[in-house]
Amino acid sequence: MSDYHFPVPASSPVTPAAPKAETAAFRSRADDTYALLKRDIAEFRLLPGDRFTEGEVSERLGVSRTPVRQALFRLQQEGFVEVLFRAGWRVLPFDFDEFEQLYDLRLVLETTAVARLCEDAPRVDHARLQALAAIWLVPVEARSTDTAQVSGWDEEFHCELVAAAGNGPMTRVHRDITDRIRIIRRLDFTQQPRITATYDEHAQILHAILARRGKQAALLLRSHIETSQAEVRKITLHQVYLARQGGRT
Template sequence: MHSHARAVAARTHAAVHAHRSRADDVYDQLKRDVAEFRLVPGDRLTEHEVSERLGVSRTPVRQALYRLQQEGFVEVLFRSGWRVLPFDFDRFEQLYDLRMVLETTAVQRICAGDSRVDQALLEQLAAIWLVPAAARSGDAAQVAAWDEAFHCALVAAAGNAEMARVHREVTERIRIIRRLDFTKQPRIAATYDEHARILKAVQRRRGDQAVLLLRAHIETSQAEVRKITLHQVHLARAGAG
């Protein structure tokens, strides 16, 4: 009897885990669709359409959409499915402010020689960003991904896991804005130049200089957020297609 109960419990656990995994997969895919402009503000979708497209049942789709609703990506429409929400620029501004605090604090700790600093992470960043101009990538999607990784690694290198976790959450929420920024080719070259200057200041333990450079770098990106129009988003979708 006990062994039968354990077997049932194990099967139930496995079913719940598989179910949760499918919901997680749908959630991740829909967030990618938003970040890569396959879904843009104002687009409507139904649970049936998403389940057909992704080849899953409607239950994990519904779970994923409710999770995205809680995070401010979509809203439910009465009897007519779901809609991707317009950009909340006030929220983006607040997230950029939080990002500024986390990243400048991390850089200060790194430059102060905190014993928890992960030097290997900093060396990995140097291998990507401190390269000759001829070795730079011109692939906007690749550089956008590396840009995210650069800022996440800077915070992670400071050795505070909770700071790194909060920073990753902020990064996810502003991803679409940063991807839009990288649809403009001059931003790629500027990102290489700015990241290189920040890294060199960090390597030399020049904390004040590193913070000033990082602050200017983030403020430039934040200023671009204020210029974004829905027209740009639709152009980006056309380009992604």
């Protein structure tokens, strides 16, 4: 139905589980399928508009259609795919209005977290901040040039800032937002200059936080996020196709 090809697992197809472990095995297969499909959407192996069937997923992963269907229903509920009447499934097009709103909410959460970090609130996790410093406060020659690696580190940088503030519900909401905007954010890292800018900006934010300069840290963080948000507005489907081609090389 599309030119998308699901990666074939290295192991042999899943064999029937023992009766006592049947429920757990089914959940595992459904969870694994869900994670794979979600990753493929985030990494541009599945593009907005791509169509596929449950049979294609089932055959290539060596699992039955039941866990495949459960995985797809989860992705449907999260707004990643939709079911087509008698025509399989389709990856939903980008909803740029939703991305704008999610970026606005992300900005509120992260600036609130930074304010708490600079106030040194009782629940602040200083170990998380030191772990971030070990990645981002390094000499230029020690910086990673791996776009995929830096993209992942960038995502964790922002998640760890919020987590370090010590508010569990806020951290969970922020993680959910991060999950929703992942595919868009990763388009930021298709060019080397973006890596350099990310290192520089993250370092400035961290220095301000560690020095407890709250207003400066919030302003730097706001500028950093708004720059990324502005790039989202420039994204075209052509860029997404180029990103997928780059992921195949």
